[in-house]
Amino acid sequence: xxxxxxxxxxxxxxxxxxxxxxxxxxxxxxxxxxxxxxxxxxxxxxxxxxxxxxxxxxxxxxxxxxxxxxxxxxxxxxxxxxxxxxxxxxxxxxxxxxxxxxxxxxxxxxxxxxxxxxxxxxxxxxxxxxxx
Numbered sequence: 001x002x003x004x005x006x007x008x009x010x011x012x013x014x015x016x017x018x019x020x021x022x023x024x025x026x027x028x029x030x031x032x033x034x035x036x037x038x039x040x041x042x043x044x045x046x047x048x049x050x051x052x053x054x055x056x057x058x059x060x061x062x063x064x065x066x067x068x069x070x071x072x073x074x075x076x077x078x079x080x081x082x083x084x085x086x087x088x089x090x091x092x093x094x095x096x097x098x099x100x101x102x103x104x105x106x107x108x109x110x111x112x113x114x115x116x117x118x119x120x121x122x123x124x125x126x127x128x129x130x131x132x
Contacts, residue, residue: 001102001103001104001105001108001110002055002056002102002103002104003055003102004052004053004054004055004100004102005052005053006036006050006051006052006053007047007052007053007054007055007099007100008030008035008047008052008053008054008055009055009057009112009114010030010054010055010056010057011057011059011062012056012057012058012059012062012086012087012090013058013059013060013061013062013063013077014058014060014077014078014082014083014086014087015063015076015077015078015127016076016078016079016082017127018078018086018127019127020086020089022086022126022127023086023089023090023093024093025126026090026124026126027090027093027094027097029124029126030047030054030094030124031046031047031048031094031097031099032046032047032048033046033047033122033124034046034049035047035120035122036049036050036052043120047099048097048098048099052099053099053100053101053102054094054099054100054101054102055101055102055103055104056087056090056091056094056101056102056103056104057103057104057110057112058083058084058087058104058106058107060074060077060078060083061074063076063077080106080107083106084106084107087106088106091103
């Protein structure tokens with residue numbers, strides 16, 4: 001569905017307590033997070049600094065809980081009718097920053113291809129009810 005060159009693959013998991021404020025915090029953080037290398041090879045540049053793009057894919061399985069048993073529980077994920085507007089709000093807010101933003105298809109089974117230059121993978125939680 002979506003394709004980008006240099007940038008970030010952003011997998012978004014939505015919990016029932018997530019709000020528009022969480023979306024705003026996530027977009028501000030993601031767009032300015034310094035994870036790209038500068039001329040000296042230091043992680044010192046943001047997505048905005050490098051003129052990168054974002055590929056946003058809804059991913060409820062990020063919220064899989066495997067503490068009990070052998071099958072993940074996804075009870076911590078928001079239902080689709082609640083999650084879809086949050087993900088759409090995230091995409092819209094990313095686009096308002098001027099960052100070229102592509103998407104997957106909400107709720108679809110997708111094959112996602114990634115060339116991880118680094119590798120760098122960061123978990124970002126912005127819901128203030130969880131963050132200590």
